[in-house]
Amino acid sequence: MGRGGSRAAPAAAMPPWHALPDEVWEHAFSFLPAASDRGAAAGACRSWLRAERRSRRRLSVANCYAASPQDAVERFPAVRAAEVKGKPHFADFGLVPPAWGAAAAPWVAAAADGWPLLEELSFKRMVVTDECLEMIAASFRNFQVLRLVSCEGFSTAGLAAIAAGCRNLRELDLQENEIEDCSIHWLSLFPESFTSLVTLNFSCLEGDVNINVLERLVTRCRNLKTLKLNNSIPLDKLASLLHKAPQIVELGTGRFSADYHPNLFEKLEAAFAGDGLAVSVSHLHKFHLNIETVNFQVMDLIEDHGLAVVASSCNKLQELRVFPSDPFDAAGQVSLTERGLVDVSASCPMLESVLYFCRRMTNEALIAIAKNRPNFTCFRLCIIEPHTPDYITHQPLDAGFSAIVESCKGLTRLSVSGLLTDHVFKSIGAHADRLEMLSIAFAGNSDLGLHYILSGCKSLKKLEIRDCPFGDKPLLANAAKLETMRSLWMSSCSLTLGACRQLARKMPRLSVEVMNDPERACPLDSLADETLIDKLYVYRTIAGPRSDTPACVQIV
Amino acid sequence: MAECKGGGDRSPSSSMDSSTHPVLSTTSSGCRPARRDLSIDLHLGLSLSSASSLLAPDSKSIPSKPRNQVPLDWPPIKPFLKRTLTASARRRRTLFVKVYMEGVPIGRKLDLLLLDGYDSLLAKLCHMFKTSITYADVMEYHRRVPHEKAAYVLTYEDQDGDWMMVGDVPWEYVSSLPDKREETEDCKNG
Numbered sequence: 001m002g003r004g005g006s007r008a009a010p011a012a013a014m015p016p017w018h019a020l021p022d023e024v025w026e027h028a029f030s031f032l033p034a035a036s037d038r039g040a041a042a043g044a045c046r047s048w049l050r051a052e053r054r055s056r057r058r059l060s061v062a063n064c065y066a067a068s069p070q071d072a073v074e075r076f077p078a079v080r081a082a083e084v085k086g087k088p089h090f091a092d093f094g095l096v097p098p099a100w101g102a103a104a105a106p107w108v109a110a111a112a113d114g115w116p117l118l119e120e121l122s123f124k125r126m127v128v129t130d131e132c133l134e135m136i137a138a139s140f141r142n143f144q145v146l147r148l149v150s151c152e153g154f155s156t157a158g159l160a161a162i163a164a165g166c167r168n169l170r171e172l173d174l175q176e177n178e179i180e181d182c183s184i185h186w187l188s189l190f191p192e193s194f195t196s197l198v199t200l201n202f203s204c205l206e207g208d209v210n211i212n213v214l215e216r217l218v219t220r221c222r223n224l225k226t227l228k229l230n231n232s233i234p235l236d237k238l239a240s241l242l243h244k245a246p247q248i249v250e251l252g253t254g255r256f257s258a259d260y261h262p263n264l265f266e267k268l269e270a271a272f273a274g275d276g277l278a279v280s281v282s283h284l285h286k287f288h289l290n291i292e293t294v295n296f297q298v299m300d301l302i303e304d305h306g307l308a309v310v311a312s313s314c315n316k317l318q319e320l321r322v323f324p325s326d327p328f329d330a331a332g333q334v335s336l337t338e339r340g341l342v343d344v345s346a347s348c349p350m351l352e353s354v355l356y357f358c359r360r361m362t363n364e365a366l367i368a369i370a371k372n373r374p375n376f377t378c379f380r381l382c383i384i385e386p387h388t389p390d391y392i393t394h395q396p397l398d399a400g401f402s403a404i405v406e407s408c409k410g411l412t413r414l415s416v417s418g419l420l421t422d423h424v425f426k427s428i429g430a431h432a433d434r435l436e437m438l439s440i441a442f443a444g445n446s447d448l449g450l451h452y453i454l455s456g457c458k459s460l461k462k463l464e465i466r467d468c469p470f471g472d473k474p475l476l477a478n479a480a481k482l483e484t485m486r487s488l489w490m491s492s493c494s495l496t497l498g499a500c501r502q503l504a505r506k507m508p509r510l511s512v513e514v515m516n517d518p519e520r521a522c523p524l525d526s527l528a529d530e531t532l533i534d535k536l537y538v539y540r541t542i543a544g545p546r547s548d549t550p551a552c553v554q555i556v
Numbered sequence: 557m558a559e560c561k562g563g564g565d566r567s568p569s570s571s572m573d574s575s576t577h578p579v580l581s582t583t584s585s586g587c588r589p590a591r592r593d594l595s596i597d598l599h600l601g602l603s604l605s606s607a608s609s610l611l612a613p614d615s616k617s618i619p620s621k622p623r624n625q626v627p628l629d630w631p632p633i634k635p636f637l638k639r640t641l642t643a644s645a646r647r648r649r650t651l652f653v654k655v656y657m658e659g660v661p662i663g664r665k666l667d668l669l670l671l672d673g674y675d676s677l678l679a680k681l682c683h684m685f686k687t688s689i690t691y692a693d694v695m696e697y698h699r700r701v702p703h704e705k706a707a708y709v710l711t712y713e714d715q716d717g718d719w720m721m722v723g724d725v726p727w728e729y730v731s732s733l734p735d736k737r738e739e740t741e742d743c744k745n746g
């Protein structure tokens with residue numbers, strides 16, 4: 001209950017649970033894995049706040065500028081696993097200016113100081129330097145898990161420090177990072193006595209790796225379950241590698257297509273004695289799809305007929321991603337259409353996450369997909385040419401996407417594309433109650449579109465918009481909504497500097513960042529309210545304005 | 557035999573490959589998927605109406621923005637992924653060969669790398685030319701089917717200019733060495 005007590009009540013009348021020591025609450029809270037639940041508990045009363053924060057083991061900072069590293073360490077002194085995310089998602093596509101920020105160094109320094117028992121560290125879209133990695137290797141004696149996703153700023157020298165220094169490392173998971181190759185044989189720096197590895201993923205590394213060193217490593221790490229290689233390992237060596245390491249359950253070959261190689265899959269299957277080898281490569285011409293395939297990433301060269309095969313053989317498929325082999329090929333020689341997605345949605349009952357690049361779509365297909373798969377949690381459709389309508393009726397794809405949000409009640413992530421009017425945003429605003437992340441590009445016709453989203457979408461956390469005709473009015477009218485969200489990105493829309501100034505004045509707990517063309521780096525103060533801005537990034541923060549902005553980014 | 561290969565618009569075969577293995581040929585230029593090449597080659601000489609509709613942009617497609625109006629950071633693909641995809645797409649080698657049927661001046665083309673052995677090649681060619689074809693062990697064939705009508709035999713011209721029966725060289729060699737040659741189907745007396 002925890003109602004702030006009336007002091008008049010005598011001690012004897014207080015319920016006994018008030019007297020329970022913190023340790024009891026800490027134990028109780030250990031059964032609340034979700035951070036939001038723990039946060040809610042902490043808000044109930046002072047004693048719960050104290051008990052919760054002192055026993056919090058896992059901390060996720062979804063925006064590195066929402067709070068300072070010192071705040072985090074002070075508030076949660078017992079953290080063993082921390083995850084910090086930096087740049088906005090559109091940084092992945094080059095929309096965020098270089099040197100924007102998101103340095104991991106302050107976080108590593110604060111952690112080294114305040115969390116000596118830290119075991120896990122995960123950075124996403126942050127700048128991680130070799131010095132950071134060296135500090136990690138030197139500061140945490142029981143460090144076990146390092147996960148770097150879409151980061152940059154480090155090289156194989158940093159990896160060498162991790163390999164040499166982290167004696168108890170269980171996971172080294174490098175996903176899609178930009179890693180500089182210093183020709184250091186970092187893999188050979190794992191000592192001979194080192195055997196604790198469970199997950200090793202270096203698929204994003206562009207340099208060569210010594211196969212003999214790798215073989216010795218995987219042989220002595222008897223608990224190694226997941227191995228994701230880069231494309232420097234010749235495919236024909238894979239079978240012999242697997243023979244030496246039968247404990248591997250998940251294998252990534254670091255490729256989208258296997259160069260023509262006779263009997264590759266037969267050899268791999270023969271080498272692998274276990275069940276459920278999930279080989280993440282898709283052969284262009286032959287599909288050796290394991291019935292257990294849960295996650296399938298492939299290029300559009302698979303075409304509709306290939307996806308039909310996937311549909312009929314992989315009924316445990318949960319996530320599908322289809323990428324364009326030639327994104328700039330306007331003529332579209334590849335026969336991948338809406339048909340493929342319809343087939344997969346019809347036959348794979350567990351499919352809940354889709355990322356699909358294609359060149360044409362119809363409302364009818366989307367309506368069918370929505371009907372087939374109401375269990376979608378993540379639906380990202382990218383029709384490559386902007387403003388593409390339904391190719392049969394030439395109508396906007398409003399009806400199709402509306403069907404998706406109406407049918408998929410559990411949808412948490414959505415990316416829309418194609419020709420869309422404000423109408424679709426009305427549906428999304430009204431029906432997408434659980435939607436947390438929405439990506440919009442080249443869509444809508446007026447301010448109304450943005451207004452529908454910001455005034456609806458109860459659970460919206462991240463909104464990213466580019467090249468849409470949305471202006472100041474809906475932004476200012478829904479300013480309060482922005483504080484309930486993690487962040488908003490808008491680029492190439494119709495926003496003025498004056499609106500940003502107003503927003504910043506009205507909402508002191510929001511940080512309003514304006515980014516203009518780096519060439520035009522004149523101070524914002526001198527510009528008039530009517531000036532159109534190029535990029536806006538707004539996020540809630542308790543840390544106040546950050547001080548590490550480059551010249552082209554200004555906080556209003 | 558020679559008449560099939562005649563024709564001034566044949567692309568020059570300029571391979572200087574010093575490999576000692578006679579191999580089937582390709583007339584594509586290097587590693588890029590030559591899909592555009594394929595459609596033009598197949599349809600040259602056919603009735604003009606179908607050729608023109610294939611060479612023109614697909615009329616069903618939405619009139620697209622000229623390349624320079626669509627931003628460079630679209631479609632939304634991570635740079636690492638973009639590099640991997642273009643590398644993979646480029647790495648997909650093709651080994652196109654021209655196949656002529658004796659007596660028919662217009663040939664067909666196929667990508668050997670899309671096949672996994674001589675059997676697939678034969679099956680594909682039988683389908684393309686609507687006839688029965690044999691290779692390699694002709695004697696064997698005739699022993700098995702003594703009264704069968706003369707079938708077509710698959711042959712190729714090697715780098716020495718000799719006409720050879722397809723099928724003796726292991727398939728792995730065939731698909732791994734790019735060289736420029738041609739195949740012809742030939743009639744053999746039964």
